[in-house]
Amino acid sequence: MKSGTLRMRVCIFLVLIGSLEGSSAFIAPMANISLGFPSTRSAREAQSQWVDCIQASELCTNDPHCSPWYRVMRQCLVGKEKDAMLDNNRDCKTAVEVLHKSSLYYCRCKRAMKNELQCLQNYWTIHMGLNEGGDMEDSSPYEPVAPNRQPDVFGLASISSGMYTLNPKPFQCPEGEKVCNPCLDATKACNLNGICKRHRSSYITTCSKDTNKGESCNKKRCHKTLRAFLDRVPSGLSQRLIFCPCQSEGCAERRRQTIVPDCSYVDKVKPNCLELRAVCRADPLCRSRLADYMTNCWMAPNTVGTCPNQDNHQACLNSYARLIGTEMTPNYVDNSFTNWTISPWCDCMGSGNQEEECMNFLRYFTDNTCLRNAIQAYGYGMDDTPIKNVTASEPSATSKTRSEWMEGIPENLNPDPSSAPPISIERNGGLALREDRYTSLCANILALLPSPALALILAQLVL
């Protein structure tokens, strides 16, 4: 793989040299995306008033008015006495006030950006002062989600029918098959994609240590590989594994087993939900993901619509998926296919006089209309075309040019660029995810050349 990455980097480098005229606007966001920088300056982001927290932190460090207070703030949050420091220490309090007026207060982080953890840590440096152990829920450190421009029919139906869908439309097997297992189909789709297969094997291997040999699995490592799976694999494939609709117990059990719950979810002890929430809030990553989930999946009662952002179901599903692999990992609790329940690994036993608060928190998962509607809408969307929702998360510019070039060319599923085999597999309704980025990158480069010149050159070289 190393030579492949080197090739790609040299390709990018040569293109950057070569395109001196007019194509820099095309190349720069592509290079940015392939190198992983947050595209805060790209024109397509309408809501780009926010700066990402790494840049904001650099700005603050370079600003003589902001920098000393930022240092003070970081000192205040180090160590176990941070609660006392924030409440009693005058310098800390002043630091909080000053920083709230700086650009750091309004910074956000891009989901799945390159230095996500560092960005989130910077965010919580400022916001840790607020909501310490309070009832108020944190606001999400991630970029705000665009509201749904076309609220889907399912959402509207739920609004007009009075919000609560107690009798969901049952999922139908496609093309009149009597019995189907969408979760098995999702697994097949994943196994046919190189990236998905590799990351799936990786987390399953890490999470399923052989208990016969007396080894227990390493939960932290399991969570890490789970997060890597959900971050790097296109959401069309990974979410299909998590949210596949089921009509049988076998299917539902497979769905429950998707995240290898014996390692990543189940534990010897079931903690109290408020305790688990405190543990989650102590970790910047878990805290961020939990805040993001709350923001995108919880609607206050007596409001129009079931999901925030104008019934943006996809945003809720994305936030839910990003909770998997944190301390607050949620999962299906059983293999019921008619009336499933999702919950983190916690309960409300021994809450004492905080029982109501605990139950309210737990209901964000077990009794969440937005999440329920979103998952059902996902299954509903899989009715007609089983492979409809598969989209590779590549920059849009790449896919446009790629389609121009790929028309007459036999589909090549082989991820290994050094050998050129025609693959003798059955066509699965046209499912062919292109994870060979080098081909697409060079296709982009070639698209820049004028076509007659290109034809001339190729004729010269090949014939």
Place this chain on the structure above:
Amino acid sequence: MTTFLKVLVLLFCIAKGEGHWLRSLIVRTRRSAPDSQCSLRSILLQVRDLGLGYNSDETVLFKYCSGTCPRARSNHDLTLSNLLLSGLLPHPTPGELWHNTPCCRPTHYEDIAFLDNSHRWHKVEKLSAAGCSCVD
């Protein structure tokens, strides 16, 4: 200058193998039966059909290496072929095979993991080939 650099990029990409689909777009006659050369092949199978004894409905893409390798010019191979032809060496019996040419073998492998029908996870290491080459 820029045109030259663009041509340079184009040549670079073709030379490094990404242009193979470009070649196939324009020329379909030149290459002599690429199917028979040593390359990575694949077949879509259910895990139970792999013959390893697992009972699982999951479908995997099993990849393997097959094809002919060009005869190498190493002295050993030449001499071995000559001795075989001249009869100084006995012909190999069907039980013991020996090769006087390189063979098409995987260079590295991939693991797979799957859920069986009793909902237990399994992993099989080094099941599928991930790349092929002619090995001496």
